[in-house]
Amino acid sequence: LSRIGDELYLEPTESGLSLRAVNSSRSAFASFLFAPLFFQLYEPGSAGPDTELFRCKVHMKPLLGVFRSLPSLEKSVWKCLILLKPRASRLVLQLHCKYGVTKTHNLAFQECERLQAVFDTQRCASRLCVTARVLAEAVVHFPPTLAEVTLGTGPGGKISLRNYVEDEAEPSKTMVTELWLAEDEFQSVAVAPGSHITFCLKEFRGLLSFAEASNLPLTIHFDEPGRPVIFTLDDTVLEVHLVLATLSDLQSNSQSPSTNGVSHLPAPSDDFADDLESYMAAMETSEGCSEGPPSPTFPLHTPRPAKSKPEEEEEEEEEEGAVPGTPPPKKFRSLFFGSVMTPGRPGPATAQEVLAEDSDGE
């Protein structure tokens, strides 16, 4: 979670303790839900008729400091007690270690609004299920500094991973790495043919390491470019979601969200050179694309009282009405963060129409 954001949101619920994080541009959201059974003792406290269950956020760095050294933690700590003390404004973490030693950390917290990205895995046209190890081995071929990667589906059910190259980059100076995985490397493949999405690899790596360490299979739900990609890990006592915004594809002709993502990028062939050239050509034809509004992106709907929207996101909403001729800057659209009306687990969205523009004027 620290790979995503600088603050950890803690929300104890009836169904477990939820830990969440969001990045500064609100294009990545992750949540870990630990069921009550994960704990030896779980008392979420009780919500009154008018009050919700207490929640707060803490700074990531001091929290990481408490759990600094994993190997020594495993050897020396036998119990960890977590207490939220609203009146003292303290999150208490008490580690009971060997030799009878007790380490108590009293961390300051801030109260916060509920952090919840709205996403719906049911509405995703494509789904892949794979062991973390397969993906980790694939990702190792990309440089650690690589920001974005494109996941695509190809003929014969093959899945590709390619580093994303910016439009402005000169083809002669960039290196493109492309990797194809056969269908049988995955536990299950249910994808819309010819679909692809581009997301931030850096933010994904954190989850990938966790999945590897916990030996849980990873499920990837995706749809069209611009719609978020959702990575999930499921276990009897743990549910993990990572939602990443994806780059929207301005030259794609699909306007409605529920099509099978027919893309105008050339279908990947086995001839690498042709493939690359036509891929580059397609990226360059984003100019002159003047039909209708571009692919839907997610407005940011902050709950009242409104938190200040990030600067970037205001600009984006203006851009949507801007002349489509200009090549889009490589920004990820912000994720849609739903209203705080309904408490409950992150899951299928409520009846809110995802495509609704923010009714606030810009």
Place this chain on the structure above:
Amino acid sequence: MPFSAQPPASGERYALSASLDNARHLSSLLRAVHFQDHATCLATASGLRVTVEDAKCIQANAFIQAEIFQEFSIQEESVMFRISLSVLLDCLTIFGTSSLPGTSTALRMCYRGYGYPLMLFLEEGGVVTVCKINTQEPDELLDFDFCSTKVVNKIILQSEGLREAFAELDMTSDVLQITMSPDKPYFRLSTFGNAGSAHLDYPRDSDLMEAFHCSQTQTNRYKISLLKPSTKALALSCKVSIRTDAQGFLSLQYMIRNEDGQICFVEYYCCPDENITEAEL
């Protein structure tokens, strides 16, 4: 390996001359008190004491008793000089700091007397290095007047239990607060950093506790920047004794076993921090 090169010329009297087969017995101890550039060396018939001070609040002493040396002869009652500890350590470790088994640097140390430089003859694998380090007028040293009769609280802990704690101290806290008490929490180390407070409690019946003699509840704060260097001594030691007197002065004594199993001591004395405010619990 007996050191044979460069014996002092006959007829010359050295105020201090000492030989050590393994210079690491000296250098590792000196490193445990190396938080300032300069140190004051005092040599007596019992051995060598190297003192480092800072801010008139903290004093560290490394004791290398005469028995550790293969040869230790002193012509005067005591010999004292100030020297650059950084340079001394650089010279002692001139053949490198990695400790390969079987290899060691042999040392011969000679000091003619007041005003003369300290001569070091170091040999490893047949290669000899001669170092001459200038000495200075010794400073007046702090006297903490800390004697065993004035001790209010004393505990002896196995170092293993404190090492990690000291290495991970929250350095955003200005102070390290030490609470010693015959009642709970018995022995507590606390920091008050940017993110909040942290407390480390050691119960009196812990396996790590070798001795527990606390007669009064005392809570004292010390500047954490001054105590942090003691982590080096803690890392080398097997046991540590923690004592406080009525004024809150802190004495930390570290028992260090060297490679040959011989025992040496390093001690730290620290004044309590003057800006005492209500401890945050």
